[in-house]
Amino acid sequence: MGCMCVALDVAGRPAAGGVVIVDGGMGSQLQAEGVPMDEVAWSARANLAHPDAVRHVHEEYIRAGAQVIIANTYAANRAALEPAGLGDRVAEVNRAAMAAAADARAAAASCPVAVAGSMSSFCPPVMGGGPPGAPPGAAWDETWFPGLADFREQAQLLAGAGADLIALEMIGGLSYGRAAVQAATETGLPVWLGVSPVRRPDGTLGALPDLGDGCAFEDLVSAFAAPGLAAVTVMHASPEVIPEAMGIVRRHFAGPVGVYAETGQWAPPNWVFDGLTPHQYLAEALTWASAGAQLIGGCCGTGPEHIALLATRFGSLAP
Numbered sequence: 001m002g003c004m005c006v007a008l009d010v011a012g013r014p015a016a017g018g019v020v021i022v023d024g025g026m027g028s029q030l031q032a033e034g035v036p037m038d039e040v041a042w043s044a045r046a047n048l049a050h051p052d053a054v055r056h057v058h059e060e061y062i063r064a065g066a067q068v069i070i071a072n073t074y075a076a077n078r079a080a081l082e083p084a085g086l087g088d089r090v091a092e093v094n095r096a097a098m099a100a101a102a103d104a105r106a107a108a109a110s111c112p113v114a115v116a117g118s119m120s121s122f123c124p125p126v127m128g129g130g131p132p133g134a135p136p137g138a139a140w141d142e143t144w145f146p147g148l149a150d151f152r153e154q155a156q157l158l159a160g161a162g163a164d165l166i167a168l169e170m171i172g173g174l175s176y177g178r179a180a181v182q183a184a185t186e187t188g189l190p191v192w193l194g195v196s197p198v199r200r201p202d203g204t205l206g207a208l209p210d211l212g213d214g215c216a217f218e219d220l221v222s223a224f225a226a227p228g229l230a231a232v233t234v235m236h237a238s239p240e241v242i243p244e245a246m247g248i249v250r251r252h253f254a255g256p257v258g259v260y261a262e263t264g265q266w267a268p269p270n271w272v273f274d275g276l277t278p279h280q281y282l283a284e285a286l287t288w289a290s291a292g293a294q295l296i297g298g299c300c301g302t303g304p305e306h307i308a309l310l311a312t313r314f315g316s317l318a319p
Helices: 027-032 051-064 078-084 085-110 148-159 173-185 217-224 241-254 280-289 304-317
Strands: 067-070 114-119 165-169 190-193 198-199 205-207 232-233 256-262 266-267 271-272 295-298
Touching: 027 051, 027 271, 051 067, 051 304, 067 085, 078 085, 078 148, 085 114, 085 148, 114 148, 114 173, 148 165, 148 173, 165 173, 165 232, 173 190, 173 217, 190 217, 198 241, 205 217, 205 241, 217 241, 232 241, 241 256, 256 280, 271 280, 280 295, 280 304, 295 304
Parallel strands: 067 114, 114 165, 165 190, 190 232, 232 256, 256 295
Antiparallel strands: 198 205, 266 271
16 A cells, blocks of 8 residues: 555644545454453453554554554553453553554554554443442443543553554543543643444434433534544444534534444444445445545444555545
8 A cells, every 4th residue: 555645734633635544443353353352451451462463453554554543542541451450550551552553653654654542431331331349230420431530641651652642532421521631632632532423212313321421412522522622533433323423523613523433233342243344334434525524444343454445545535
């Protein structure tokens, strides 16, 4: 794959008129290549147990044409690692992930590639249940999720390890969302806000119910889509909801909009690969680009083949 002309500027934004290619699913691709997913910490343990595999997946995405790779730190905040028995290794897990991404870039990149540090809402409830000791069916509780101290710790680790930007992912609650945005912004790095809409029974869009307090998607976006963000991304969402979600984002945010969708199903701790083929995914991506998406990649269920097809098609859209 040759170099494309479109890249991020120093503020983490794509050049006007072009499409920046983001990588595909990280945890799901590690699983596809034989790395076991942890019952509590999902893909985060791979940074310690399988660092070569983590680096290899990054290399695959870079060679497929990704211009932004997202480090394997989605599940590496303290709220996720402590229940997995890794509370004393938070720094090690995050630094190992960043080292794997940096090493992959050095080995595989033939043109500029940005490394994003991921920070997310990931914690035990995401794995299909509440935290240890919570009764079955317990109502959502914001104390289960990372707090400001957790996000600050991880943000500083990612910045110190050389992240080019912070990608907030699956931010679905107003309470911890404020903490995530604050901690990421405090690093001085560009920040992408990643939100994941779902279709609610009444037909409207809401935040993922397992990840927040049940707020409407528009309320979530309006609360956090500040002008200082480098981008707002609609991510880990069904392709079906993305056009409507992009319209909502556009009502509240004038900057770059990105999309990286999921495809397939979640059966914790594993992903079920029964989703869109690369060509089917490209067909969806063309609609996102026509609606103005400037950052396009893939989330869980997508792999290097999906990204290679995106890179081949959207490389021709470089300004």
